[in-house]
Amino acid sequence: MFFHRQELQHQATPERPDAVYARKLQEVLGGQYGEITVAMQYGFQSWNIHLPGKYRDLLYGIGAEEFGHVEMLATMIAQLLEKAPLGITDEAVQNDPTVAAVIGGTDLQHAIVAGAGARPVDSMGNPWSAGYITASGNLLADFTANANAEMQGRLQVARLYHMTDDHGVRDLLAFLLARDTMHQNQWLAAAQELRDEGLEGLPVPDNFPLGKEDRDVSYQYINFSNGQHASEGRWASGPTPDGKGEFSYVAEPPAGVPMPPPTHPDARLYGTTDVPNVVEKMAGRAQDALGRE
Amino acid sequence: MFFHRQELQHQATPERPDAVYARKLQEVLGGQYGEITVAMQYGFQSWNIHLPGKYRDLLYGIGAEEFGHVEMLATMIAQLLEKAPLGITDEAVQNDPTVAAVIGGTDLQHAIVAGAGARPVDSMGNPWSAGYITASGNLLADFTANANAEMQGRLQVARLYHMTDDHGVRDLLAFLLARDTMHQNQWLAAAQELRDEGLEGLPVPDNFPLGKEDRDVSYQYINFSNGQHASEGRWASGPTPDGKGEFSYVAEPPAGVPMPPPTHPDARLYGTTDVPNVVEKMAGRAQDALGRE
Amino acid sequence: MFFHRQELQHQATPERPDAVYARKLQEVLGGQYGEITVAMQYGFQSWNIHLPGKYRDLLYGIGAEEFGHVEMLATMIAQLLEKAPLGITDEAVQNDPTVAAVIGGTDLQHAIVAGAGARPVDSMGNPWSAGYITASGNLLADFTANANAEMQGRLQVARLYHMTDDHGVRDLLAFLLARDTMHQNQWLAAAQELRDEGLEGLPVPDNFPLGKEDRDVSYQYINFSNGQHASEGRWASGPTPDGKGEFSYVAEPPAGVPMPPPTHPDARLYGTTDVPNVVEKMAGRAQDALGRE
Amino acid sequence: MFFHRQELQHQATPERPDAVYARKLQEVLGGQYGEITVAMQYGFQSWNIHLPGKYRDLLYGIGAEEFGHVEMLATMIAQLLEKAPLGITDEAVQNDPTVAAVIGGTDLQHAIVAGAGARPVDSMGNPWSAGYITASGNLLADFTANANAEMQGRLQVARLYHMTDDHGVRDLLAFLLARDTMHQNQWLAAAQELRDEGLEGLPVPDNFPLGKEDRDVSYQYINFSNGQHASEGRWASGPTPDGKGEFSYVAEPPAGVPMPPPTHPDARLYGTTDVPNVVEKMAGRAQDALGRE
Amino acid sequence: MFFHRQELQHQATPERPDAVYARKLQEVLGGQYGEITVAMQYGFQSWNIHLPGKYRDLLYGIGAEEFGHVEMLATMIAQLLEKAPLGITDEAVQNDPTVAAVIGGTDLQHAIVAGAGARPVDSMGNPWSAGYITASGNLLADFTANANAEMQGRLQVARLYHMTDDHGVRDLLAFLLARDTMHQNQWLAAAQELRDEGLEGLPVPDNFPLGKEDRDVSYQYINFSNGQHASEGRWASGPTPDGKGEFSYVAEPPAGVPMPPPTHPDARLYGTTDVPNVVEKMAGRAQDALGRE
Amino acid sequence: MFFHRQELQHQATPERPDAVYARKLQEVLGGQYGEITVAMQYGFQSWNIHLPGKYRDLLYGIGAEEFGHVEMLATMIAQLLEKAPLGITDEAVQNDPTVAAVIGGTDLQHAIVAGAGARPVDSMGNPWSAGYITASGNLLADFTANANAEMQGRLQVARLYHMTDDHGVRDLLAFLLARDTMHQNQWLAAAQELRDEGLEGLPVPDNFPLGKEDRDVSYQYINFSNGQHASEGRWASGPTPDGKGEFSYVAEPPAGVPMPPPTHPDARLYGTTDVPNVVEKMAGRAQDALGRE
Secondary structure, three states: OEEEOOEEOOOOOOOOOOHHHHHHHHHHHHOOOOHHHHHHHHHHHHHHOOOOOHHHHHHHHHHHHHHHHHHHHHHHHHHHOOOOOOOOOHHHHHHOHHHHHHHHHOOHHHHHOOOOOOOOEOOOOOEOEHHHOOOOOOHHHHHHHHHHHHHHHHHHHHHHHOOOOOHHHHHHHHHHHHHHHHHHHHHHHHHHHHHHOOOOOOOOOOOOOHHHOOHHHOOEEEOOOOOOHHHHOOOOOEEOOOOOOEEEEEOOOOOOEEOOOOOOOOHHHOOOOOHHHHHHHHHHHHHHHOOOO | OEEEOOEEOOOOOOOOOOHHHHHHHHHHHHOOOOHHHHHHHHHHHHHHOOOOOHHHHHHHHHHHHHHHHHHHHHHHHHHHOOOOOOOOOHHHHHHOHHHHHHHHHOOHHHHHOOOOOOOOEOOOOOEOEHHHOOOOOOHHHHHHHHHHHHHHHHHHHHHHHOOOOOHHHHHHHHHHHHHHHHHHHHHHHHHHHHHHOOOOOOOOOOOOOHHHOOHHHOOEEEOOOOOOHHHHOOOOOEEOOOOOOEEEEEOOOOOOEEOOOOOOOOHHHOOOOOHHHHHHHHHHHHHHHHOOO | OEEEOOEEOOOOOOOOOOHHHHHHHHHHHHOOOOHHHHHHHHHHHHHHOOOOOHHHHHHHHHHHHHHHHHHHHHHHHHHHOOOOOOOOOHHHHHHOHHHHHHHHHOOHHHHHOOOOOOOOEOOOOOEOEHHHOOOOOOHHHHHHHHHHHHHHHHHHHHHHHOOOOOHHHHHHHHHHHHHHHHHHHHHHHHHHHHHHOOOOOOOOOOOOOHHHOOHHHOOEEEOOOOOOHHHHOOOOOEEOOOOOOEEEEEOOOOOOEEOOOOOOOOHHHOOOOOHHHHHHHHHHHHHHHHOOO | OEEEOOEEOOOOOOOOOOHHHHHHHHHHHHOOOOHHHHHHHHHHHHHHOOOOOHHHHHHHHHHHHHHHHHHHHHHHHHHHOOOOOOOOOHHHHHHOHHHHHHHHHOOHHHHHOOOOOOOOEOOOOOEOEHHHOOOOOOHHHHHHHHHHHHHHHHHHHHHHHOOOOOHHHHHHHHHHHHHHHHHHHHHHHHHHHHHHOOOOOOOOOOOOOHHHOOHHHOOEEEOOOOOOHHHHOOOOOEEOOOOOOEEEEEOOOOOOEEOOOOOOOOHHHOOOOOHHHHHHHHHHHHHHHHOOO | OEEEOOEEOOOOOOOOOOHHHHHHHHHHHHOOOOHHHHHHHHHHHHHHOOOOOHHHHHHHHHHHHHHHHHHHHHHHHHHHOOOOOOOOOHHHHHHOHHHHHHHHHOOHHHHHOOOOOOOOEOOOOOEOEHHHOOOOOOHHHHHHHHHHHHHHHHHHHHHHHOOOOOHHHHHHHHHHHHHHHHHHHHHHHHHHHHHHOOOOOOOOOOOOOHHHOOHHHOOEEEOOOOOOHHHHOOOOOEEOOOOOOEEEEEOOOOOOEEOOOOOOOOHHHOOOOOHHHHHHHHHHHHHHHHOOO | OEEEOOEEOOOOOOOOOOHHHHHHHHHHHHOOOOHHHHHHHHHHHHHHOOOOOHHHHHHHHHHHHHHHHHHHHHHHHHHHOOOOOOOOOHHHHHHOHHHHHHHHHOOHHHHHOOOOOOOOEOOOOOEOEHHHOOOOOOHHHHHHHHHHHHHHHHHHHHHHHOOOOOHHHHHHHHHHHHHHHHHHHHHHHHHHHHHHOOOOOOOOOOOOOHHHOOHHHOOEEEOOOOOOHHHHOOOOOEEOOOOOOEEEEEOOOOOOEEOOOOOOOOHHHOOOOOHHHHHHHHHHHHHHHHOOO
């Protein structure tokens, strides 16, 4: 169960409205790595989890916080939009390019659809899609996904920080940056703990029988481009992070195998095929000529 | 520039057609973590990269391999579809539930749209979307995204392995599992190398001035659910992975701040507001009564 | 702020697993009118609202409940999936059509992507999209949207009730049906209260100056099909629900106005136009012949 | 069958081109509540209807009108785009910010893709999606959906009215406002008629046996937030709109039920589980060490 | 303006319901090349056209027919669904795999969402998207798009013909096949007429000054794969269809040009760059140590 | 297999950065008819093809080139973005409308998400979707689709040519224009060769038995609008392009057939039906009153 309290975790009030910036801020609300994504991602991971205890509590404990971040950003955006101009006619543009420029930079649906309210979209107006989230049931994979989400999210907030000088907005972003710092650290620590406790290991999933894998190519860097500098990286020699092999570097892919011959599915799918089929076609046409089915 | 050679990196021929399994295999071709995703993801990361040398060569070197994996899976799927049944009428279902069951399990567009060919979709028929890929310009974030993609991908292939006993299919999956093993290891090694060389560090982005962040909450686990076991994890005490702080555990969120008052945007957006607005409305209605604009 | 408690509002445990039904239940979790939709819809309406007091509290008060419904359905689905079969090879289909039939009816991503977990999708596998939600800032319009959402939702739950005889599932659905009953009634009552208090009226938005509207056609039913029975409805005569007019019935649309002439945009957009343009083209071709830009 | 006549229902010619406004107008052509939505929605409702007579004629009669509205808006947009500037280089921006501002506010695909033509998209460029429409087969639910669509649509047109001072555009909007006034009234009247005639009632669907519903919570307002003002609304006490109960107000949700234990699906899905599973993993690893499958 | 007549262009009644086939038929109603696509495509082409007369009348004349085809298919699908089973519990599957198989093959939203009605989706349940249609303003390009749409459409109908033996369904498909025959022929004829009349020519757009094009590679087949048979086609030698050149065959791509050096955008975007940047980072960290902004 | 070489097919460096133009150029990278579309389209056609030899080599031979075009455009866009401004606050807009105008015209995700990198989206920010591509297995249909794709693509590049005066950009566009010229010609030649060799013919698919088609309407132009000029086109009289019939012109559609009666699916789907159903409802309500299931 979720409960709501009519407070915000941190102050979320701009010094002044700024409809152009409101649009930019949508990215970290409704974008691929916005707050809706992490809130829903941690939610589905918690509802699908297969073990009780600290990992489940971790997912529950952070999931609700993220819904609160959604709320803070939406509240901030609504205030940034409070003086959003309605728009402008072509004639007016001639007289005041500034206003026209502002309109050009806004999310038009903020005004037309939401009446100066926040929208569940990214900075280019794409609606949030559940196709963004990850919940596989394998916690080592999912905590890595979570670490990535927090990294991408903090990166975007850091960029947005430099796109405004509004102290109210920056104050909120400073708070979100700190929480993203925590959450990056947290998921990396949790991934490590899974490995330390032997619950999961590398490569994910580590309990798939390695004997079934084609071990010859499990630790080869095979170079499909013509630069050779990748041979200098630690992914090209030395022990592998999973502790089960040694990296090697293959400068050119070995010869492949011949392609299988083209398929010949049911003729009633009317794919284009080669000569024998032409014979059939002529038969078909003859049949047509005779007016029969 | 890309060049094509009419060979496959590994054999990709099933023992026998299986239209139901062909649909399942679509997931690792055109799904969120399928081969199209990693091919395009490494491509965009390489085209946008800001430094020459081993990291760039790494991205180029693996990107083209992944396009080849797309090709192997598409080729395999086309062969699995070679005997795809055209479908069945209701009456026939009465007589042969087996055929009906097969139809029910297939991707119908394999037959109707592609004429027994592979499709750029996932196992539920959703077309591949570029919204799946990640390329931020920050390599530590992106290599973490790549590690996650390879983990999710290997997990899915491992699951698919148990959904068939076709030796030809399993032979290809064994190869893909091994390459995913390599690529998981590779991206983790590359992420570590970025840190070792001082090019990037934690938290991402590590060169955002920490003084601007709200440091009070940078390492606090704040518990928004009522389970207490998360306090037992390494994310709740001890040094943080970024080496810059100590985790602490906050059992209950501190009191928040009051919400800002509701916004009052331009009245011509016709949002619902409180009493004073009613006065205006009445004025508006009076105006209407007088027939004026 | 949102807080989570590790309890469910109502019991959500099936008598037995049923992977086929799990897929059906996805519709009311992640479909157009599923619980994610109403949770997010009430959330955005509350964050964007322009007045304090009972309407705002109403939106806050129900929004968090709906996130709890998302959780109950996800939990139920995960349990329905607990014995989800991994799939089956073509050969096995020959021997046991029952298992094949089950596979055909499942959401394949439940197994391949989520490892027997709930997914943020509808019953056909489409990911939930924020394009489903409505939050306009005008409460009379939005409460009507909410009433509709609860009607469609209850209708779907009622249909799903008859698609299972599992007592555990039906027990949860009986609870959800009752809550949808409440919420339908609630939004209709709230819409009426807005009108009674003079905050909003019909037609939405009721404070747009009616004098600016083309009043001649404001209450005409204009019949664009050739059936005449629509003249028998209360929408064809008598007073209008907004209390501002009388319905009338127009059996055939009056003559229209001529279409404007075709547009002629900048020739460098290379749209196809008529003769004069051909002249220019010939000039262009002559220019080409002369090798000039 | 549909027939086309080369006339417009109302004049649709702007005084002058305005490419920025053309983009805004796309919202009511191809947006969530644009004319394509209502045209297709009434179409599918009419094709799926289960009873002959006035309700069917109503749907047919209005559906074709809405396709004509699509045509009027597309025609208007094409004219607004007639002088759309092709764009501008960076250098030019330095000299004439006005032109740059105009470009920034346009739908770039109007020029690049459509050659100064209307597009089937909303004001932010999202293509129209059939995921917007509603046709459930239950007319009371669907007429409520229709009333909402007309309310949202009229609201957006009213907002757009204030974003231009072009008399030609405003003349068309005044006509559309009037038709939306009619259609709001019409659907509300039709919904009432369904109830008066006993064809449908509240709650939708009203012929689901109420005895199967969990009646204890059918009329309770349960407050999941900490504001108490919702108790003042008519949804918190008194008779319910469906005439079957009395509202009550529950200030705090009652205690919930414990969550079910985590699920344990097939181990070959490689989800993370607890200790016993670790034993198996070790067995698996031992097996690996022995090189067996 | 569009007008509706309560008749169908051709009979559209199946001999018997078949919910599985109903789903398949959705492909040609709401798929990429279904009837909604061509109806909307011809509509937008007609509304955006830049010249009066026969081409415009052609687009108007066929567009309305296609909306009627949408109606015929929706009507047919609703009838095929008339006996759609509600579904089945897991236990029942054990007893009657036939029913389970049918359920597995249906569009679940047909029952749950539409109450046994047609849906605006394809055979895999993807909602129709306006991203499918084409209307560029250049008629030669667009008529080619139209010819393709009619070819793909007829191909799909031909495949669907063999997936049923219901005489009512086949009767409708026979009619649609014939209309697609006409429309293929029609668009090819119209494309030819545009060229004969000099309104458009090849390459599209033919009035872009060829002098601005890089003519050296305008007629070269450059082979990026290692098969050599493409040299045998008429695209590898002889006169080109546009009448302006001679095809040539280039067996291997000539050497390319070096890639440009990596970009170095604003450091505040926190992209990963090389050594000099590390110096700045250290400065940043020193600044952090001093606690300054 | 695909191989990468660190060169570009043609130079792709602008004279100077231009973030606004970078966004426009996204259309031909990630739009409906951008380079990703043709690369993936030719790829899937080649992997699904049913015959060996020159047509397969043609598809392989051009597919890899198109992936190289994706790379050239991405590289160009990254350079155009090198000096992308971070954005601007509201106050600054007052002082420098030029900068604001630039921001308004950019793809905001270029900065916030990609850190000044290319994105897999179109000019309005819609992510590339695999729903754009076509691969049916019928080569005559698919080569027509390919010809259309190259026409639309060249048209868009031609438009973009006039939206910049940067010589570096124009130099790349001149190259792409030439390649599109080749590819248009190539696909038209290949389509003709298929017909000349008797592999495919018109109408597609030409081996569907014409006797099963409703031949009465196979060559009729049926006019569903009220303009009569379409009778003047070559699609209205004379021999048809498929060589199998004569066009005729039908000035008005013949009378249609009556619509089938409304459907009556399972009552438990709760669709609205007519009077008899009301009786059942009353029975249901009576049952409710008695408290029974």
